[in-house]
Amino acid sequence: MSQGPIDLVHLAGEGNSVVLRITGSRTRRRGERTVDVLTSEFVVDTPFVRxxxxxxxxxxxxxxxxxxxxxxxxxAAITWRDAARGPTLSIERDESDERLRVTLRDDVSTLTTVTVTVPLADSWFDDAYDRLEQVRNIFPPATPPVSSDP
Incomplete structure (x- = not known):
């Protein structure tokens, strides 16, 4: 990754934030093959918890x-990485559609769950799709190997 960190997820406002920051990439062995992975960190910052x-x-x-x-x-409410080995992110809108309730759950290492409420800005979805595209540009999806069998 030649450029600096990129925030794939950036939910912030009114003193609260939940961010998923892509910090780099590395190659990881999975059995007989190697897989490229992005290294990242969730950052939670509120007046109460960091x-x-x-x-x-x-x-x-x-x-x-x-x-x-x-x-x-x-x-709809979402849960991302629920089946993954690592942190899970859940997001739901409140009744007014003006705020998001964001829950970060770690059932693997810290056994901790944090829920933060942030305002939902009008431009948030456009920004979120742009952030995803930025990450994909530096880390394109893996393509399956081409078989040489007839």
Whole structure:
């Protein structure tokens, strides 16, 4: 990753924030093969609680984030990375559609759950899709190997 960190997720306002910051990339062995992963960290900052939590992202996580953005934009509550080994992010809108309730849950290492409420800005979805595109530009989805068998 040649440029600096990129915030894939940036939810902030009224003194509260939840950010997923992409900090780099590395190659990881999975059995007999190697897989490129993005290194990242969730950053939670409120007047009451502050913390960071490391996470690894795979190409499938980016595709799932796109699906979550689409569902959230349509008004549904989402949970991202629920089946992943690591932190899970859940987001739901309040009744007025003006605020988001964001929950970061770590059932693997810290056994901690934090819920933060942030305002939903009109431009947030456009910004979120732009952030996803930025990350995809530096970390394109893996393409399956081409078979040489006839």
């Amino acid at each position: 913390g960071t939590l490391a996470a690894s992202l795979f190409p499938a996580d980016l595709a799932e984030w796109q699906e979550c953005l689409d569902a959230l934009d349509a008004g």
